[in-house]
Amino acid sequence: MSTTQIGLLTGLVLGLAAAFGGFGAFLAVLVLGGLGLAVGRYLDGKLDLAQLTRRDRG
Template identity: 80%
Template sequence: MNSTQLGLLTGLALGLAAAFGGFGAFLLVLVLGALGLLAGRFLDGKLDLSHLTGRDRG
């Protein structure tokens, strides 16, 4: 799945949440989607968090 398809699916999910659940559901889906994206990028090795922990010095 490429980035365009992933963006389309994310937009559809957010649109459905907004249409049927209101603004609160929209925000919940948005936050959980962002957390899932960060977790997936970390597990794929595409997210480097060493600058947040101070381990990149040296």
């Protein structure tokens, strides 16, 4: 299991533990799952945060 998969799984589990039931819980799981995925991809080296913060100065 890669760190991307572990990060996604961790985010989803934390989201489920944080909120049970309703649309708010769905949104919490969605956000925390996405955050876990992003962290896992960063740790795998598949996400370059410098591209997100770099600005074109032209």
